[in-house]
Amino acid sequence: MAKASRKVTILDVAAEAGVSSGTVSRVLNNDAHVRPETRQRVLEAMERLGFVANRQARSLAGGKTNTIGVLVPDLGTGYIGEIIRGIDAELSFHGLDLVLYTTHRTASKEANYVANLASGMVDGLLLVLPRNPADYVGNLTQRKFPFVLIDHQGTGRDCPAVGATNWQGAYDATEYLIKLGHKRIGFITGSMDLGCAVDRLAGYRAALRTYHIPEDPDLIYEGTFFQPDGYAGACAFLDLPHPPTAIFASNDVMAMGVMDAVRNRGLRIPDDISVIGFDDIPQAALVRPALTTVQQPLENMGRVATQMLLDLLQQPGREVGRIELPTKLILRESCRPPRDASESSRPAL
Amino acid sequence: MAKASRKVTILDVAAEAGVSSGTVSRVLNNDAHVRPETRQRVLEAMERLGFVANRQARSLAGGKTNTIGVLVPDLGTGYIGEIIRGIDAELSFHGLDLVLYTTHRTASKEANYVANLASGMVDGLLLVLPRNPADYVGNLTQRKFPFVLIDHQGTGRDCPAVGATNWQGAYDATEYLIKLGHKRIGFITGSMDLGCAVDRLAGYRAALRTYHIPEDPDLIYEGTFFQPDGYAGACAFLDLPHPPTAIFASNDVMAMGVMDAVRNRGLRIPDDISVIGFDDIPQAALVRPALTTVQQPLENMGRVATQMLLDLLQQPGREVGRIELPTKLILRESCRPPRDASESSRPAL
DNA sequence: CATTGTTATGTAAGCGCTTACAAAAAGTTG
DNA sequence: CAACTTTTTGTAAGCGCTTACATAACAATG
Known part of the structure; x- marks a missing residue:
């Protein structure tokens, strides 16, 4: 029995299960309009053939990447690591991928990444300790592109953000x-x-x-x-x-x-x-x-920011302000x- | 002048520059078979329209993702952060993206991620402190899928790995x-x-x-x-x-x-x-x-492992053994x- | 039983880009 | 100038999947 391979597509599964590729796709996406017996037959065919869906194709055809971009100034400090841990936990729970970019504390690199990522490469952005959010926050907001700033203050405008007091x-x-x-x-x-x-x-x-x-x-x-x-x-x-x-x-x-x-x-x-x-x-x-x-x-900041972003993904353009999590002496x-x-x-x- | 937007495709650029989409693609991919004047014209059209290539489409059509999957047991410790820093630096230098997955130290999750990722989702894998590489190393090697183990010993076979003494x-x-x-x-x-x-x-x-x-x-x-x-x-x-x-x-x-x-x-x-x-x-x-x-x-381990992986990407199936970097008291x-x-x-x- | 409404499935266009192959253009040689 | 070679460009199929729309199947009602 063949295991996961690049060669098995929904066409193969459709042939194996005796249905159309459209039905295979519906099973893949948990569409309600599939008879339970049909669904079972398709799932078994997938299992037999070791089918794994191609993420690029799903993104391209479906218009969603199921990926969140996370921009950090650098890595290696416990501070950033703790925040990412919270982000990672939430994204995992919701079956989303985390793509990590390091800006090396450079404002121009940050703005460049944002411009690129917000153009269909990721579904949303989490910006940790952003350097110059004023450069791009207006544009992102206008386009209703979902983003959340983490541990930041000072863009001169109200925008989705999570910080501590x-x-x-x-x-x-x-x-x-x-x-x-x-x-x-x-x-x-x-x-x-x-x-x-x-x-x-x-x-x-x-x-x-x-x-x-x-x-x-x-x-x-x-x-x-x-x-x-x-x-x-x-x-x-x-x-x-x-x-x-x-x-x-x-x-x-x-x-x-x-x-x-x-x-x-x-x-x-x-x-x-x-x-x-x-x-x-x-x-x-x-x-x-x-x-x-x-x-x-820190970890909770990552979690809350991610939850906020997921809300924004469901309701683009929704008004969200800043949440501050309490510090404690x-x-x-x-x-x-x-x-x-x-x-x-x-x-x- | 319109900025980056999802709506600008190579068809728009082709129309703007007065060439075919095939030529736009050649310019995008630095193909030699484009006249300098034509290339310039296309680049200017891209600039004018704020064109950004769609990564999913490029991956799907070209069969390459330009993305490296990095599997780590968890986040938040300086240890993992330092290794990722080295990985990130090398990947950035080569214009590749880093997709991060956390296995939460679960062998089954690790094997599952590997199976999924190695099916066209990423071009190569870096496995940090892998739990059960014996589960999948044979399959990956047989398929000539590029991977490198970081800080690991004990699969009972020689495979690409970077560790310390x-x-x-x-x-x-x-x-x-x-x-x-x-x-x-x-x-x-x-x-x-x-x-x-x-x-x-x-x-x-x-x-x-x-x-x-x-x-x-x-x-x-x-x-x-x-x-x-x-x-x-x-x-x-x-x-x-x-x-x-x-x-x-x-x-x-x-x-x-x-x-x-x-x-x-x-x-x-x-x-x-x-x-x-x-x-x-x-x-x-x-x-x-x-x-x-x-x-x-740690950081150097990340760098060396990434370089090793990039070599494997250029020459799939090439025989590579284990590299041990010196520790120091x-x-x-x-x-x-x-x-x-x-x-x-x-x-x- | 005929009619109407609902559910399930098939078909095919298209997401944005790559690239093989054919055609056109340009360059070289005798 | 004709023939041949090389370079450049256009065309179109296709990457794997989604989904709108049409069709078929099934269920409910009078």
């Missing part, structure tokens, strides 16, 4: 440090061309304002989400005449760089300097002291009240 | 611990249905034999490459009447579980227990103390001589 997360983390008694809190930003980085900085600033702590520009270091920037930012802060007593980094990887720098200065965490990160990647719990961080529901061991804090200096609650 | 890597790591003075070295295996796990255990055993250290079955814990097994294995070792002074885990993720368990016992790394992992995923350098580990050239901070070691107890060099 970056602002609130950063506000909560800063507030927590303030309530511990910290009045000088260093902040290391992410890449400021990304909306999530902008929101986290804004949350930090808002918490300072709420508690009437003046913002000190020397306590804000612009980073790029990479570990060396955490290290460099912490060194810059510790070189100040009045160094901070706490450092809040915009992601866990940079927070680990901060921890390195603090230790290299012979200082202790959290006795001398408290540290907070953002993301709650698995390693945050593994470092010592275990990192206090703002947890992002995860308290571990990297924070404590500042050394010179006393009860009288605590903010009134 | 697991045996040598484990031998080197164990040797290093022995030379530090450790005589009781715990070993946590990976999933023993994977060849790489088998090789690592074999390398560990070989090093013990070389230095005449008797193998103690209580010092070998069978794991599955997941972090909880590292934790559980370390707990089992530390509960022994004569616990080990060092623990070598078959991958970094489990090594991090070991670190957790050691700390929860109030012990210090490396003062009380030395720890070694395997892989050198990015996170290995981030934990504290930084993990000594056997580095696998990366010394960091998680190891030191055992507490009771003295110079006289060091093995003679």
Whole structure:
């Protein structure tokens, strides 16, 4: 008995089952207008011949690819991997394929991929940490092409997007440090061309304002989400005449760089300097002291974005806004009240 | 001027340029038999109309998909991400698409995907950490369907594969611990249905034999490459009447579980227990103390495997064997001589 | 039993492109 | 200039499947 082969087409199955190719196609597509006995006969013929449908032909003839394009800035970080895991799970569940493209953080490459993919190559797009969505969001929306942005803010227009409460997360983390008694809190930003980085900085600033702590520009270091920037930012802060007593980094990887720098200065965490990160990647719990961080529901973001996209596939042009999944402050061991804090200096609650 | 749209076909371009669709196709495929002036005219018409070729149609008519299927057991770990990064880079360079499938470590799902994908859906397959290649390797080889196994051993036949020197890597790591003075070295295996796990255990055993250290079955814990097994294995070792002074885990993720368990016992790394992992995923350098580990050239494995596959695409049926890329022991901070070691107890060099 | 309505199946055009083969055009040689 | 060769282009079948429409078969009703 022959196994799966390129040569078995619906014509072969039709001949084997004694029906037309149209009926074979109906069985393939679970059309209701097939008698159960006929359906069974066709399915058995498929099994006997080892028939496997040709996806290209189905896409071309049916006008659908059953494929979703996923654009990511790069690979290899746990952050992206967790999001893709959620995407992959949802797509698998719905029998859709995932085609992966890496933009290498290049805006022109991103726009180029989008233009190509949205021209019939995929049924929809998931754009993870997009660089310049303003370049193409208007066009996609006008054409009712289904897409969802993941972890993004800032196109100047309402469009399908899933993110986390970056602002609130950063506000909560800063507030927590303030309530511990910290009045000088260093902040290391992410890449400021990304909306999530902008929101986290804004949350930090808002918490300072709420508690009437003046913002000190020397306590804000612009980073790029990479570990060396955490290290460099912490060194810059510790070189100040009045160094901070706490450092809040915009992601866990940079927070680990901060921890390195603090230790290299012979200082202790959290006795001398408290540290907070953002993301709650698995390693945050593994470092010592275990990192206090703002947890992002990465995998769930992937899932929710995919579900949103699938809804859009069913109802093209439907109005969908932004969904923000809650962040959560995860308290571990990297924070404590500042050394010179006393009860009288605590903010009134 | 109209931009990319599904509606522009080669017929439109042919009309615009005043040639036949056959000529448009020749230009599309860089056929030599087109006059330069004609070619230019057609390219300009494509530009004017915003033509984008339909990939499904090209695949169906031309019999090639220009797509490579990549099967992985799961996502979210740095290990897989690094390999995919290498694959992605090579495929991008050659203008091929990457379609990603996750088998969720299920052998039947793996075999099913392979059967489907190898039936004209993709031009070739890259199988990362395959579960049961013996199920389908014979069929693929017989049909001259191009595939490459990544990080695999044990199909009982020679076939295209890229791996790392697991045996040598484990031998080197164990040797290093022995030379530090450790005589009781715990070993946590990976999933023993994977060849790489088998090789690592074999390398560990070989090093013990070389230095005449008797193998103690209580010092070998069978794991599955997941972090909880590292934790559980370390707990089992530390509960022994004569616990080990060092623990070598078959991958970094489990090594991090070991670190957790050691700390929860109030012990210090490396003062009380030395720890070694395997892989050198990015996170290995981030934990504290930084993990000594056997580095696998993950990204390069992805690259080399992809190059091998591209060669096979050009010459189907060509005989290709296994390539092993060298591992490398990366010394960091998680190891030191055992507490009771003295110079006289060091093995003679 | 005749009529009407519903379900099931067959037929064939077409999805967008490739490519073999035929025809036309261009170039070379004696 | 005629004959021959090479290059370029047009034509049309076909890749494997979908699906609109026509036809056949079956069921229900008066």
